Each structure stands twice: as C-alpha cells, then as structure tokens.
Amino acid sequence: MxxxxxxxxxxxxxxxxxxxxxxxxxxxxxxxxxxxxxxxxxxxxxxxxxxxxxxxxxxxxxxxxxxxxxxxxxxxxxxxxxxxxxxxxxxxxxxxxxxxxxxxxxxxxxxxxxxxxxxxxxxxxxxxxxxxxxxxxxxPTVGLTARALMATAEPRAGETALVIGATGGVGTTLLPLLSQAGVTVTATGHPADEPLLRKLGAHTVIGYDDDYPTSRDLGLNLVLPTDRLQRAAAAIRPGGRLFTITFPPPRPDMIERSDLRFELVLDLDGRFGGMAEVAALTxxxxxxxxxxxxxxxxxxxxxxxxxxxxxxxx
The missing domain is CATH 3.90.180.10 (Medium-chain alcohol dehydrogenases, catalytic domain)
Structure with a gap:
C-alpha cells in the first residue's frame, strides 16, 4: 500500500x-x-x-x-x-x-x-x-475537543468569551456552538479571517497582538502555550474561567490569578461523548x-x- x-x-x-x-x-x-x-x-x-x-x-x-x-x-x-x-x-x-x-x-x-x-x-x-x-x-479530533470545551466551560446565554486562536480546526468548530449557546464572542485571528469568523459566530475579531477586551466571563485558549496566558488572564473578570487545550499543564502561578478557574481540557476517555455525538457537528x-x-x-x-x-x- x-x-x-x-x-x-x-x-x-x-x-x-x-x-x-x-x-x-x-x-x-x-x-x-x-x-x-x-x-x-x-x-x-x-x-x-x-x-x-x-x-x-x-x-x-x-x-x-x-x-x-x-x-x-x-x-x-x-x-x-x-x-x-x-x-x-x-x-x-x-x-x-x-x-x-x-x-x-x-x-x-x-x-x-x-x-x-x-x-x-x-x-x-x-x-x-x-x-x-x-x-x-x-x-474527530476537533469535534471531541470542542464538545469537551463546551461541557467543561458550561457557557451560558448572555456571557462574554475570549477565544484565542479561533481560526484553527477546533476554533472554527467551536464558534458555532458558542453562538448557539448565546455567548458574545471576541475571537483572535488575522484580518483576512474576519468574514469567516463572523459567519461562524464571532461578534468581534481582533488581531493576535491587539489589546484584549476586559471583564470577559470566559477565556478559551486554543493555541498559546499555557505559560503564556498572563495577558488572557488579565482579560477575565474576577471569579471567571480560563480553559486551555495546550501544554504545559496549567498552574495558578502561571497567570498570577488565584481567583480564576484555570484548567486544561483534555478528554482522553470520551467522557463527553464519542463519534456518534461528534457526527452532529460541522x-x-x-x-x-x-x-x-x-x-x-x-x-x-x-x-x-x-x-x-x-x-x-x-
């Protein structure tokens, strides 16, 4: 073969x-x-x-x-x-x-x-x-990851979210799910990506180096190493949530914020569903x-x- x-x-x-x-x-x-x-x-x-x-x-x-x-x-x-x-x-x-x-x-x-x-x-x-x-x-991989992020983060209607690295496979699968949940999303991407990201559900698209909006309820990191999320953490409101799918495993000292829920999302066991559930995604x-x-x-x-x-x- x-x-x-x-x-x-x-x-x-x-x-x-x-x-x-x-x-x-x-x-x-x-x-x-x-x-x-x-x-x-x-x-x-x-x-x-x-x-x-x-x-x-x-x-x-x-x-x-x-x-x-x-x-x-x-x-x-x-x-x-x-x-x-x-x-x-x-x-x-x-x-x-x-x-x-x-x-x-x-x-x-x-x-x-x-x-x-x-x-x-x-x-x-x-x-x-x-x-x-x-x-x-x-x-398969992006669908499993998007479903695990949604199940773990539990975004609610009316919340605001920052999605870092929204143009990749996970991001483009995740954005419609956040939109369907009623979340207002700020997504990072290249300027040329803005029409697609807006079509998928982002309300605002900013450059990777632009200032993040503040007081977000939820942060979802899809691309940056976990020890480079200080700027993202500063954009989350007190008591908010910050989730990542990258390594190294997160520790509170990486972001200097003890008030945030800061976790790695990695579903190796299909806890949030397998291919039968992923098939419903686009x-x-x-x-x-x-x-x-x-x-x-x-x-x-x-x-x-x-x-x-x-x-x-x-």
Missing amino acids: KAIVATDYGPPESYALTDLPIPEPGPGQIQVRIAAASVNPGDIVIPSGVYKAQAPLTFPHVPGNDFAGTVSAVGAGVAAYRVGDEVFGHAVPRALRAMAGVNPSMTTGTLAEYAVFEAGTPFIAPRPPALSRIDAAAL PTVTATYPLTGAVQALTDFAGNHTVGKLVITV
Whole structure:
C-alpha cells in the first residue's frame, strides 16, 4: 500500500510517500480502507522528537489519527462491524499507548491506503450517510475537543468569551456552538479571517497582538502555550474561567490569578461523548490534498497560517 512515512525524527519536509505492507487486523481490531484523513498537530509534533523520551517511535512511522473509510477486514471477536461498513473516527499512534486514555483506539496511522484500529471504543462509529467522507475525516479530533470545551466551560446565554486562536480546526468548530449557546464572542485571528469568523459566530475579531477586551466571563485558549496566558488572564473578570487545550499543564502561578478557574481540557476517555455525538457537528474544511500531496499539506500546516481543517483524500 501507499503511505506517508517518517523514517527518522524530523520535520514534515522529511516525510515521504512510499510502499508498506498492508497491516492486518488482530483480535478486536478492524482494518479500514482509508478514504480521507485530516491533518492534526500531533502528525508533526510526535515525529519531531519532542516526546521521544516519553513515547519513542518505531520507524517507519505513519502519521495520522483522524479518518473516514470502509471496513475492509475484521479481526476475531469483532461483532460491531462488518466488511463494507462506512466508518469514521479518531485513534492515536500505538507508540502513545502509555499517554492515552483508558479505552483508546490505537492505529497504524491513517495517512495511508489502509490502517488498523482497535474497534471497541467510542472513538470509532458508523458514518451517517448525511456526513460526507471529507467532513467525517475532518471532525474527530476537533469535534471531541470542542464538545469537551463546551461541557467543561458550561457557557451560558448572555456571557462574554475570549477565544484565542479561533481560526484553527477546533476554533472554527467551536464558534458555532458558542453562538448557539448565546455567548458574545471576541475571537483572535488575522484580518483576512474576519468574514469567516463572523459567519461562524464571532461578534468581534481582533488581531493576535491587539489589546484584549476586559471583564470577559470566559477565556478559551486554543493555541498559546499555557505559560503564556498572563495577558488572557488579565482579560477575565474576577471569579471567571480560563480553559486551555495546550501544554504545559496549567498552574495558578502561571497567570498570577488565584481567583480564576484555570484548567486544561483534555478528554482522553470520551467522557463527553464519542463519534456518534461528534457526527452532529460541522467542520470547516479549507483545503484538500491527494495522498501524493500529503507531505505538502503537512508542510503547509506546520509553516503557514492555515484556517480550519486540511484533509487528505486517499
């Protein structure tokens, strides 16, 4: 099969399209013929070597964790799926098993013609006919994250929120949910992104370096390292909430505000729902690439300002 591989730690420019044996499913696993997969930060960060001490990779490594496709084989003990079923979902590289949740789906990597997944998790589900393969491939990680943010932050009608990094996959999925909840949103983005962000639900769009409005009820950080949120914290009213999806794990001393609820939102166990619930969301897909252009897609994602999701069609 054709697959994108990293043969050593390095940047996405060093990845290559090559031939690998088709992975076969073991007990409790399914093999999927991949139709589409989307790009996520982990596809670049993990092969970069940042986490090699905690989760060393075995090379060649196939990146990719979000996908849509067709079940092409089932392992022993799998009753929920049959060959020919249309599925979509999210999985993590097997090297990250120790860092994953209680019942994750592990994968051989979705930037390939075929991949194998653990079947018995909420992170894989049948793809509804109304959800296209491209949208289904774009949704899993950002949808899980957006739902976890909404469930944890519990935004209420009439509240004000600051969304930092609203143009990414999570931000463009989250903005409509905040709008539906009746929240007045100030979003950070590039000037060219303003029409899209307003369409998605932002009331005000400011530049990344602009002064933040003050007295926000809620802050949602989607991009900055957690130890760089002092300016964001200063924009939150006394007793407000500040949530982040980035590392390092937050500590009160990072923001010098003991009165704020300051937390990392990371749902590794599907506590707020799995793919069946994510299917109801709508992603923003701004570019598609063929598998032969996947290295370029990953390079673009790493080096350029990208909006929404980039999807690889296989």
